[in-house]
Amino acid sequence: MTDSAKLIHESESSRLADMMFTETDSPQLWQPEELGDILRHEMSAAVEFELGGLNGAMAERLRRLTSARRLLVKSFGDLLGHPNPPVELLEMVKEYAKALSRHPASPLPREIAMALYYAAIVVAHLRCGKRISKLKDQEIRAGLERIAARPWMTGDLRKLFEEGLDRFRRDAEERKDHGPKQAS
Amino acid sequence: MGRDSTTPAETFPATHWSEIGRAGAADAECRSKALDALLRRYSSALRHHLVARLRLSPQKAEDLAQGFIADRILEHDLAKRADARRGRFRALLKTSLENYVRSHFRRASAKKRSSDKAFVNIDEYPDLAAVSDDAGRAMDVAWARGVIEEALRRMRKQCADSEDHVLWDVFEERILKPALENAPPGPYAELVRRHGFRSPTQVSSALIKARAAYAVCLRSVVAEYARSEEDVAEEIADLREILSRGREIAGETAYR
Numbered sequence: 001m002t003d004s005a006k007l008i009h010e011s012e013s014s015r016l017a018d019m020m021f022t023e024t025d026s027p028q029l030w031q032p033e034e035l036g037d038i039l040r041h042e043m044s045a046a047v048e049f050e051l052g053g054l055n056g057a058m059a060e061r062l063r064r065l066t067s068a069r070r071l072l073v074k075s076f077g078d079l080l081g082h083p084n085p086p087v088e089l090l091e092m093v094k095e096y097a098k099a100l101s102r103h104p105a106s107p108l109p110r111e112i113a114m115a116l117y118y119a120a121i122v123v124a125h126l127r128c129g130k131r132i133s134k135l136k137d138q139e140i141r142a143g144l145e146r147i148a149a150r151p152w153m154t155g156d157l158r159k160l161f162e163e164g165l166d167r168f169r170r171d172a173e174e175r176k177d178h179g180p181k182q183a184s
Numbered sequence: 185m186g187r188d189s190t191t192p193a194e195t196f197p198a199t200h201w202s203e204i205g206r207a208g209a210a211d212a213e214c215r216s217k218a219l220d221a222l223l224r225r226y227s228s229a230l231r232h233h234l235v236a237r238l239r240l241s242p243q244k245a246e247d248l249a250q251g252f253i254a255d256r257i258l259e260h261d262l263a264k265r266a267d268a269r270r271g272r273f274r275a276l277l278k279t280s281l282e283n284y285v286r287s288h289f290r291r292a293s294a295k296k297r298s299s300d301k302a303f304v305n306i307d308e309y310p311d312l313a314a315v316s317d318d319a320g321r322a323m324d325v326a327w328a329r330g331v332i333e334e335a336l337r338r339m340r341k342q343c344a345d346s347e348d349h350v351l352w353d354v355f356e357e358r359i360l361k362p363a364l365e366n367a368p369p370g371p372y373a374e375l376v377r378r379h380g381f382r383s384p385t386q387v388s389s390a391l392i393k394a395r396a397a398y399a400v401c402l403r404s405v406v407a408e409y410a411r412s413e414e415d416v417a418e419e420i421a422d423l424r425e426i427l428s429r430g431r432e433i434a435g436e437t438a439y440r
Binding site: 004005007008009011012013014015016017018019020021022023025027029030031034037038041042045046049050100105106107108109112 | 228325328329331332333335336337340358359360362363364365366369371372373376381382383384385386387388389391392395396398399400402403417420421423424425426427428429
């Protein structure tokens with residue numbers, strides 16, 4: 001009997017149940033305590049590598065955008081920390097993250113995709129003065145608060161989310177001072 | 185976990201079990217070989233059943249299981265029964281095996297009666313009504329173990345043939361070791377360090393691919409005795425349920 005065959009016949013049957021699955025089962029791939037490592041890895045991943053893999057049209061758009069502006073943006077971390085990032089690229093990141101967060105068999109944990117999604121929205125608002133989401137400010141603030149409180153959040157991203165929360169709060173106060181109109 | 189030092193180069197004819205008993209088949213020999221290989225793969229499950237449900241000694245169970253296989257009892261049963269393909273293979277196998285054992289004891293008792301005219305020793309007959317369902321499930325648990333063993337052998341071979349060491353490593357670290365050794369899953373960061381994955385989606389895709397590759401192997405093993413694609417999925421779900429009951433069954437350890 002081979003090594004693994006011996007182990008199969010010695011293992012508790014309840015543990016072996018985890019080896020009975022079909023292609024259509026979609027389990028949780030990663031443990032909650034691994035999300036911090038995954039987020040750090042995502043921040044260091046090349047934007048072009050990640051977004052380029054989605055589809056041909058998006059990859060072409062991405063190549064055009066990055067080559068035209070001669071950006072010094074390699075990773076998601078670079079993009080989110082850039083003082084003047086291109087809004088179009090942030091929009092692409094937001095759409096990419098949204099798509100992954102909704103996909104039932106997403107290769108990116110949903111919470112990490114959501115962190116990237118809100119990060120793109122916040123950076124566009126803080127550094128470009130642009131709103132790239134149709135969500136209400138109240139919904140954005142709730143999302144930022146929820147994700148900023150996660151134990152796996154990195155320091156940089158948490159700081160960004162806190163800045164975003166401040167900004168959206170101030171926007172709300174200004175709107176209160178200037179009447180019912182929503183700021184554009 | 186160490187790699188197996190030897191991997192049996194067993195090749196299993198891809199014959200559907202429900203075709204085995206069809207009368208007048210041109211490739212009867214091939215189907216007969218297929219059934220023989222199938223029974224030999226799961227002979228451990230047959231022995232478990234005889235020990236746990238029929239309370240036979242391991243040695244007696246071994247002899248009877250080998251006799252059951254060698255005498256092609258199931259093949260004859262399938263050929264006789266027009267409706268054999270309607271039932272689950274495992275259930276048919278149990279019934280056929282129990283009938284074989286019953287006949288064996290009847291023959292043995294008749295022989296004894298005629299030779300020394302002694303009374304039949306009733307204790308020799310397995311009393312099927314007196315045993316619990318748990319004992320009856322011992323074969324199912326052993327069967328499930330046999331299915332996993334074969335699926336794993338195919339997965340290992342596939343990775344070796346394609347020289348996809350990353351796929352095997354990810355599978356081993358995240359699925360195999362936790363199930364077989366109760367080890368924590370290989371850490372995400374360690375997989376990234378070891379294989380130089382460029383992003384989380386790349387790591388996850390490798391894991392998804394490894395799961396899918398194993399699932400295909402598992403499906404192919406079950407498909408050799410299930411009736412249809414639907415039946416394969418049901419059988420996998422059934423075997424998972426059997427394993428996840430989470431308690432060891434009397435007699436299950438006899439052949440570990």
